[in-house]
Amino acid sequence: MSEDKINKMQEKINLIFSDCEVCEVVSQALAEDPEQILKMLLVSSLRGRGGAGFPTSLKWKFARQAPGDRKFVIVNADEGEPGTFKDREILEKVPYKVFAGMAICAHTIGAREGFIYLRGEYNYMRKTLEEQIQDFHNKIAGKLDFVIKIVSGAGAYVCGEETALIESMEGKRGEPRNKPPYPVTAGYLGCPTVVNNVETLVYVTMIMKMGPQHFASLGTQHSRGAKVFSISGDTPIPGIYELELGMSLAEFVELFGDGDTKAVQVGGAGGFCVPRKKFTETIIGFEGVPTGGSMMLFNSTRSMYNVLHNYLDFFCEESCGQCTPCRVGCQQLRKGIEEVKNHSLKPVHLDVLKKMTDTMRYASKCGLGQSVPNSFNSIIDNFREEIIF
């Protein structure tokens, strides 16, 4: 029943995985004035699909305006967020649409070099991708002076953070940089650089093909368009789905749940954990809970203590460890809930920890440390009992 419904919903959208005459789209885009492309992106209201949701038109505009002879386009295919696996699927199924998005970006900002920063575990696709890139180079030969190369990821989650990604590309330890300057003014090798998620670039290609209005007509006022979701956990139908933004979690659970859904973790380990009682009021999108695509469903057999502990293990390990709030904060959170669980500490310690997360949120150097409080606080607030007893 719900599978039919889901299929129908997907067919209605069908942007990411649809067939597309990539060459035509690229030729058409190259004929456009870059300013016109920026305008189209603005009208489409496309926001980055990598998690932070930064308006793509604005990002490209900054890079276009930044002075410099050498500029770069980088595709972030590091896909390290627990519970996301959509970029792999996109690169396998519609790689040319990604290359096309890169070419359009290159044309818009004035770049001649592009990189695909490919998660180390995805190296098995490298050879195929390289052949496809060669073919793409042949196709655009004479139209656009643009070369794409693949860079293998350094294997750490934090390397998905765009400035850490750039550091690692430069052969350094993958540690996030101070911002400003942002990559759009001083990125790879100090040159203006656009870093975009795989999915974002495919949407760019489709916006060029179908016009920005079509995209903007999908979704809600604050979350235009559609999004590819990686759905996992306690669901009978895990997988990758392209859905319109702006759906409520109640609707979502109706479609994907197993009938016993107690909570949904939206946006991966750094996202929000929404309990059943808030499903109806919670919108999936920038006005509600934003997500880079990860949707994890938990049913009533799951211990939220274990879920949280698991996330904290992940953060303790995957924080780059350079800045105090994140390095120490993550360890304090994990040890703190352990001690509360085994009754060495009174439950009020959870409040000490919650207060401490303010510092993680406001003072961490990058999005990793800044987002740890999301899952911690939402789980503590909604499942306090499960943490204590």
Add this chain to the structure above:
Amino acid sequence: MKKIKIQIDNREVEVDEGTTILKAAEKLNIHIPTLCHHEDLCIAGNCRVCVVEVEGANLLSASCATPVMEGMKIHTNSMKVRNTRRTILDMLLSEHAGECTSCTRSGNCELQTLAGYYASPDNALLDISIKSKPDTSSPSITKDDSKCIRCQRCVRTCEEIQKVGALSMSGKGEHAKVSTFFELPLNTVICTNCGQCVTRCPTGALVERSYIDEVWDALSNPDVHTVVQTAPAVRVGLGEALGHDPGGRFTGKMVSALRNLGFDAVFDTNFTADLTIIEEGSELLARLTNVLTGDKSAQLPMFTSCSPGWIKFIEHRWPHLLGHLSTCKSPQQMFGPLAKTRYPEATGVNPQKICSISIMPCTAKKFEADRPEMRASGFKDVDYVLTTRELAKMIKQAGIDFDALEESECDSMLGKHTGAAVIFGATGGVMEAAIRTVYELVTGRQVPFENLNITPVRGMEGIREATLKIEGTVEKYRFLEGVEVKVAIAHGLINADKLMEAVNGGNAPWHFIEVMACPGGCLSGGGQPIPTSPDIRAARANAIYEEDASLLLRKSHENPEITKLYEEFLVDGPLGHTSHHLLHTHYTPRP
């Protein structure tokens, strides 16, 4: 330069574009606490202690790393900033296994100071520190990871100032730490022992390996005869460790303090600095003579060899250039064998009972004293090396009221010195001292600089060059007539490395190169008082040149005790057989 107008704590200030919030606040005399920030190093922005609130932004900004923007309204002391600062200090303390009471840095620890100001009176965070065993393998530096706050100042120092890279970050998250190559003991890696990391560590994670106890033992043992030497830079640094502002000179009080501590003979490394000039100057002339008279085996440029951090660096990185190094030992190691040969010979003290101790601005000297070749006297030439900081600590331990001490002079025989020796303590000093002597040997006239101040070789530029035309030579050095002698000076090993690139590439125009491992020279060595900064180094350099100018004798060859030494002891003269045995050395390639 474009000017930017901003407001900090409701006060207006105008600064150059690109200025950081931290610097802008300094202009208003608003102090923002920092830990990972250091004047000498690139910006890290990782401790987050310096965060401030910028109106309109939800996230706080690291003031050390954030450039000002027009119209910014900044608050350095808002509730949000105060809460965050406090939590960050609490966090740092929770992972710091600091045994404050017994720590070398207690009283001069940046973490301790900030904790005193900002940390919670009752830190509710859990203890997550890891009590690891310190690495005490190195004779120079002790590394205690359990006190490390991961500010990475040491890593940046080793990389940016020294280009050594012996320390780097390993592991991530909770495992992130400062490591040597594969966690090997410090004495087995490419560490040069310079101790620049030690002088920039905000806590006690990196400290000198202390020999205070050994020295106290020697001082209290009636059967041991203690002989002490002090390097030129010590007297311009010591005051800082005893509460004075940078730039003070304390030679006389230092000598009295050493006597009060109980040293049997108080001598001066400056004496052997003068001796170094005689030997090294002669070696330079010999090499020049050989090269200019067609001997292809003599290698120029000649490099100075007084800085043991530099020696270990070149042994590791440029082993095939070791032939360029002067064979002269450093002044410390020239003093060592004399203290156990010349001194007992003249006084009748049993050399077996002599314990030779040196006070150095340097941690690498501890390693140097341990080198197997440094036993020319038949004993270990220098038994223990203490840093300036360790001497200050002993003075405090002994309850000596340093400021109230009368000034006194070193004992004679190995104690007299000239201004040329004093300036060894500053970058360019060995060069200047050498030129004062060599020029006069070759021409019979004083160097053509006002008051003997060879200003072109002074200063704090990382690399300096100078050319001196030789004219009016005496008979013996006629072949040098009209020759333009070219010299270069580097301090900080990253700069030395640049000169070595040139020498290696065969396009080095110089005859003589002075290298000091530490920026500023010995005056900012790894054993000097903490902190260091460009201003502090400038003040110490100033004191050194003042001391030089205040002396009557300012050329090494005018030191009467040196003349006497050659007459009575090193009778076959500079580079002679005895000199060669006692005062010259060889090097070990460590590729």
